[in-house]
Amino acid sequence: MTDKKHPSGQNHQDDQSSPVSRRTFLKAGAALTAAGTLGLGTRAAQAADKVRIGVLNPSTGTYAELGKNQTRGAQMAAAEINGSGGVLGRELELIVTDTASKTGLAVSKAHQLVSQHGVHFLQGTVSSAVSEAIEQASKDMGTLFVDSGGHATPVTGKYCNWSTFRVCTTTYMLAAGIADTLMKKYGKRWYFLTPNYAFGLTEQAAFESILKANGGTVLGSALAPLGTTDFSSYLIQAQAAKPDCLIILQAGDDLVHALTQVNQFGLQHKFGVAGGMMELEVLKALPESARVGAWSFEWWWNQPNTPHVKNFVDSYRKRYNGEYPTARSWFGYVATHSIAQGATEAKSLDAKKVARVMGGMELPPEVGLEPATLKFRADDHQLMAGIFAGEVKSGGSYPDLFNVLNYEPGASIAQSAAQKGCHMSMPS
Amino acid sequence: MELLLFNVLNGLLLGVFYALMAMGLSLILGLNRIINFAHGGFLALAGYLAYTLLPYLGFFGALIVAPLLTAVLGVLVERFLIRRLYGRDPLFSLLLTFGLVLIMEDMIRTVWGAQGLPLQTPAILQSALSQTYFFITGYRVLILAIAVAFSIGLLLFLRYTKVGLRILAGASDLDTIAALGVNIYQLRAISFAAGIFLAGIAGVLAAGWQGLTPQMGDALIMPSFVAIIVGGVGSLLGSLLGGLLIGVASGVTSAFYPQASQLVIYLIMALVLAIRPRGLLGKKGVFE
Numbered sequence: 152m153t154d155k156k157h158p159s160g161q162n163h164q165d166d167q168s169s170p171v172s173r174r175t176f177l178k179a180g181a182a183l184t185a186a187g188t189l190g191l192g193t194r195a196a197q198a199a200d201k202v203r204i205g206v207l208n209p210s211t212g213t214y215a216e217l218g219k220n221q222t223r224g225a226q227m228a229a230a231e232i233n234g235s236g237g238v239l240g241r242e243l244e245l246i247v248t249d250t251a252s253k254t255g256l257a258v259s260k261a262h263q264l265v266s267q268h269g270v271h272f273l274q275g276t277v278s279s280a281v282s283e284a285i286e287q288a289s290k291d292m293g294t295l296f297v298d299s300g301g302h303a304t305p306v307t308g309k310y311c312n313w314s315t316f317r318v319c320t321t322t323y324m325l326a327a328g329i330a331d332t333l334m335k336k337y338g339k340r341w342y343f344l345t346p347n348y349a350f351g352l353t354e355q356a357a358f359e360s361i362l363k364a365n366g367g368t369v370l371g372s373a374l375a376p377l378g379t380t381d382f383s384s385y386l387i388q389a390q391a392a393k394p395d396c397l398i399i400l401q402a403g404d405d406l407v408h409a410l411t412q413v414n415q416f417g418l419q420h421k422f423g424v425a426g427g428m429m430e431l432e433v434l435k436a437l438p439e440s441a442r443v444g445a446w447s448f449e450w451w452w453n454q455p456n457t458p459h460v461k462n463f464v465d466s467y468r469k470r471y472n473g474e475y476p477t478a479r480s481w482f483g484y485v486a487t488h489s490i491a492q493g494a495t496e497a498k499s500l501d502a503k504k505v506a507r508v509m510g511g512m513e514l515p516p517e518v519g520l521e522p523a524t525l526k527f528r529a530d531d532h533q534l535m536a537g538i539f540a541g542e543v544k545s546g547g548s549y550p551d552l553f554n555v556l557n558y559e560p561g562a563s564i565a566q567s568a569a570q571k572g573c574h575m576s577m578p579s
Numbered sequence: 580m581e582l583l584l585f586n587v588l589n590g591l592l593l594g595v596f597y598a599l600m601a602m603g604l605s606l607i608l609g610l611n612r613i614i615n616f617a618h619g620g621f622l623a624l625a626g627y628l629a630y631t632l633l634p635y636l637g638f639f640g641a642l643i644v645a646p647l648l649t650a651v652l653g654v655l656v657e658r659f660l661i662r663r664l665y666g667r668d669p670l671f672s673l674l675l676t677f678g679l680v681l682i683m684e685d686m687i688r689t690v691w692g693a694q695g696l697p698l699q700t701p702a703i704l705q706s707a708l709s710q711t712y713f714f715i716t717g718y719r720v721l722i723l724a725i726a727v728a729f730s731i732g733l734l735l736f737l738r739y740t741k742v743g744l745r746i747l748a749g750a751s752d753l754d755t756i757a758a759l760g761v762n763i764y765q766l767r768a769i770s771f772a773a774g775i776f777l778a779g780i781a782g783v784l785a786a787g788w789q790g791l792t793p794q795m796g797d798a799l800i801m802p803s804f805v806a807i808i809v810g811g812v813g814s815l816l817g818s819l820l821g822g823l824l825i826g827v828a829s830g831v832t833s834a835f836y837p838q839a840s841q842l843v844i845y846l847i848m849a850l851v852l853a854i855r856p857r858g859l860l861g862k863k864g865v866f867e
Contacts, residue, residue, distance in 0.1 A: 211684070212794060215693035347838070373837050380789050380798045381593060383714055384833035384840060387585050390713065404792045407695040411790045416713050417706065436695030436790065440705075
């Protein structure tokens with residue numbers, strides 16, 4: 152189910168030959184279009200017997216591809232859940248909407264999903280800025296929210312609260328999963344290329360703290376706005392600093408643009424080029440010569456020794472034209488399954504009851520799909536997902552583009568709730 | 580000091596590219612009196628067409644054919660949609676072209692996918708010209724050469740060909756040249772197609788430089804609008820000047836205060852509007 156645009160037919164009576172009414176019509180049309188970007192439209196009849204999850208992912212903008220895969224993962228999970236009897240004997244329905252990674256738009260859609268569509272739970276987001284906003288909104292509404300893909304540490308750190316859970320790792324875990332490898336492989340003088348918002352800034356802070364603790368030097372950083380397409384001036388700065396390693400913290404299309412230009416300038420031959428989060432979507436979008444560096448993956452499709460992974464990959468590919476599941480697909484998949492599992496175990500759709508069950512809840516291996524057993528920590532609601540650290544495979548072809556060198560279980564790289572500034576209090 | 584030099588040169592390379600896009604926009608604005616919001620959509624479409632054509636035609640083949648196909652589409656759009664709106668409040672064409680952008684972006688997302696795609700450029704252009712000036716790659720020199728060639732070519736075309744002179748004349752007084760028997764429908768179609776062709780060239784060049792994404796046009800088109808306003812609406816030379824100016828300004832700013840590198844172009848625009856409301860080389864009477 153996607154957004155319904157407003158029906159255009161309703162103004163046809165005004166659309167007569169007179170230029171005045173025609174103009175009125177056009178203006179009304181423009182107003183409607185504007186409203187359409189904000190609204191989901193209302194639906195008169197809601198099936199009362201369904202369990203509904205509102206899915207807030209971007210399907211336009213810099214993070215469109217990442218959002219799409221999170222939605223696909225969620226839809227596959229919903230199909231599996233409905234195939235085995237639904238949630239509490241009721242059919243599970245996903246109501247998917249586009250946030251365009253804009254906080255204001257996402258918050259208003261979250262409110263609409265809850266008040267007009269009667270969704271019981273929320274999941275989604277790619278941008279950390281949106282995650283933080285939805286976290287606040289869901290707390291205000293008393294609705295349970297599972298952040299599938301926004302990484303900024305504060306979501307399960309200083310902003311943590313009873314109603315928000317997170318599947319993907321924190322920015323700190325992304326940094327901690329790969330930092331040692333980077334220091335050993337490239338050296339300890341780093342320059343950062345950082346997207347200028349919650350995700351980039353918190354991830355840079357995490358890398359810096361680890362680097363300094365190990366006696367390394369931060370040479371500087373270039374802060375680029377989200378959605379930057381030309382990185383040439385930032386790369387000139389980076390090159391002037393003569394680092395051992397350029398740490399690139401962009402994601403999505405921004406990372407594609409940055410690495411494409413790094414490659415054009417041949418910078419990967421002058422110093423190390425690496426970073427925190429790499430994704431299959433990004434590697435696929437890069438020309439072969441721009442696929443370089445050591446990175447963290449949060450989930451990898453090729454885990455020959457982990458049970459159930461091959462099954463998951465096969466049924467995902469069957470469902471989506473042979474495309475391989477990415478970490479994003481897995482985020483969406485885990486988020487939906489977690490909500491269903493929480494509701495089933497709580498025998499209720501009440502947000503507080505489900506939240507109490509989910510704090511400390513362990514995921515079955517056919518949902519976790521990692522070498523370690525995964526569970527949501529009770530004291531910050533963070534899933535202890537691991538990091539697949541490794542290197543981009545030179546000369547690889549899709550989907551075999553990455554060599555996993557090391558799997559770091561989440562528990563070994565995560566900060567404690569107290570370190571992150573989270574003081575969880577459950578409502579009575 | 581070296582850093583400043585680097586950023587000035589880099590800014591010039593950027594500015595030339597903004598100017599290339601701005602000239603197409605400016606051409607359409609001048610004669611057709613259309614604020615073409617869909618310029619970025621055509622730009623992205625040309626890039627994606629080039630991606631599809633590349634295996635058959637090679638890079639340089641695609642660089643010519645994709646913009647030509649886009650220009651043909653541009654003529655169709657002009658014929659069937661935009662033509663109905665000439666002489667009306669600019670709001671109408673603004674709404675139409677704004678809608679077109681959304682349609683084109685979603686069309687690209689449907690046909691080619693939301694995922695970014697790489698446009699493979701010829702290997703010979705991929706390396707930097709020197710170790711010191713690592714940011715001046717063969718490909719960026721190609722962009723520079725093409726942009727300069729098209730700028731000069733367009734100016735010569737407008738100054739020394741019959742059609743060009745008619746476009747120039749039409750831009751300042753369309754009613755009079757219509758009364759003198761010039762087929763202004765044809766003239767508008769030619770001018771629109773030429774503008775879209777320039778957008779197409781810019782799109783293919785941008786695709787090889789940044790990679791393809793469905794919303795690539797959005798990010799690229801805003802500086803071009805600013806270039807036009809700074810240079811003066813209706814003046815092609817002004818657009819060129821405006822493009823270079825904001826390119827260098829944002830390049831230099833990013834050397835000293837990177838956070839402001841996007842802001843600075845709007846500051847320049849505000850400043851120019853405050854001191855010379857018609858832009859640096861703007862003429863009286865256009866859109867007034």
